Amino acid sequence: MGLKTYRPLTPAQRFKQTPTFEEITKHTPERSLTEAKRKSGGRNHHGRITVRHRGGGHKQRYRLVDFKRQKHGVSAKVVGIEYDPNRSARIALIQYPDGEKAYIIWPVGLTPGMTVSAGPDAPPEVGCALPLKAIPLGTSVHNIEFLPGRGGKIARSAGQMAVLSNREAGYALLKMPSGEIRRVHENCFATVGQVGNTDHMNVKSGKAGRSRWLGIRPTVRGMVMNPIDHPNGGGQGKSKGGGGRQHLTSPWGQPAKGFKTRKKHKPTDRFIVQRRNGQKVS
Numbered sequence: 001m002g003l004k005t006y007r008p009l010t011p012a013q014r015f016k017q018t019p020t021f022e023e024i025t026k027h028t029p030e031r032s033l034t035e036a037k038r039k040s041g042g043r044n045h046h047g048r049i050t051v052r053h054r055g056g057g058h059k060q061r062y063r064l065v066d067f068k069r070q071k072h073g074v075s076a077k078v079v080g081i082e083y084d085p086n087r088s089a090r091i092a093l094i095q096y097p098d099g100e101k102a103y104i105i106w107p108v109g110l111t112p113g114m115t116v117s118a119g120p121d122a123p124p125e126v127g128c129a130l131p132l133k134a135i136p137l138g139t140s141v142h143n144i145e146f147l148p149g150r151g152g153k154i155a156r157s158a159g160q161m162a163v164l165s166n167r168e169a170g171y172a173l174l175k176m177p178s179g180e181i182r183r184v185h186e187n188c189f190a191t192v193g194q195v196g197n198t199d200h201m202n203v204k205s206g207k208a209g210r211s212r213w214l215g216i217r218p219t220v221r222g223m224v225m226n227p228i229d230h231p232n233g234g235g236q237g238k239s240k241g242g243g244g245r246q247h248l249t250s251p252w253g254q255p256a257k258g259f260k261t262r263k264k265h266k267p268t269d270r271f272i273v274q275r276r277n278g279q280k281v282s
Contacts (some may be wrong), residue, residue, distance in 0.1 A: 001108075003199050005141045016206025020064025023196065026080030030093055033103055034061040037086070039215070058171075060085045066102040067143060067151035069129035069189060069236060072119030074282050076102070078112050078127070088158035092127070092262040105143050105156055107193030118189070126193040132164060132172035133186035139164050142195045144174065145188035152191065158200035161193070173273060223249065 001023050008014035029183060042054035050135070063084050077096040079101070084091045090106040094116060109126045110116070116127035124135050140161040143152030155162050155177055166173040171183040205211060227234035231249045240246075248256045272281045 001197060001199060003202055010099040012207035014206075014210075015204050017202060017204040017207075019197070019199065019203060021083065022039050023081050024083055024105075026082045026093060029061065029063060030101055033064045033101060035064065035092075037062040053217045053219050054215060055217050056212055058085070058213050061092060062086055063089060063103055066104055067153075067156075068149070069104070069118035069152075069191070071096065071100075071102075073121065075115045075117045078110060078114045078116065080112050081106050081110075087156070088197060089156065089195050090158075090197050105191070106196045107142065107191065108196050108198065109193060110196075124192050127191065129191045130241070131187050131189055132174075133167065134186060135164055135190065135192065137164055137166065139192060140191035140194050141174075141192055144184065144190040145216060146184070148185060148189070152189070155195065158195055159198035160195045162190075164190075170269075176276070179276040179278075180272060183271040184186075185274060191194070222248070 002020045003017045004020050006016050042051040044050045074096055079093040079095050082091050082093060091103045092106040092110055093101060093103055095101045099127050099229050107126050118129035120131055120134055122128040124130060140163055142155040142161050142164060142280045144154040145194040146153050160177045162177060163175040164172055165175050167186060170186055172186050173181055174184055175181050175250050222230035222232040225233035230251050231253055250256055274280050
């Protein structure tokens, strides 16, 4: 879980920082737990681009990760830790006594040979999935359900975790990775621990080609476009949007800086105790 730096023999290597992959113990995926991943290049069924800056990239197979952990009361052994090209986190392959295998998100501290389990009676140890009402206060959790039985949705990417801070009136209070404090029903399942690959945020690709391998195409600034192509295009020389001082926008005119995109009155607002900017919700 470290980062590797390179001697600056080329411009691409000067600031390049890549993962060491030292936590990886299994290098070939479990074929039965993968499926074909079809790419669209950001186009819809009419062939028109609906998501920009997508296309190309290395061929990948999707790993079927078990976010629900519905096999309760049975301990599973960790077989190995694998790389997953579809997410920033690593995944762990576990095997149950009956021979069934599954992938789970790999948390920090989980090593091959350890056992994990799920259910209300599971121990609150790293990699075990329990309902929030059975987890001790102050515990770091990830892969948290929004609704009971729907599978984990919150804190699934590399280095993410939420902290169980309190319980009241059938709900658990979680401090989210964003800093927001939110109510989640105490019957929702969560997995104990912090998601691994914590250095992912410090990775520097070093060159444009690595982004192309990931299927990310180049982004062109609106300011350098013509007026017909972008609201901020045009102007004599370098100018703030067509020579004027209008606000920066998307190609379709939506303000790009400071514009709030969340609905003003959303039904789930009643579950937010404190927003990520520190403001309490009345």
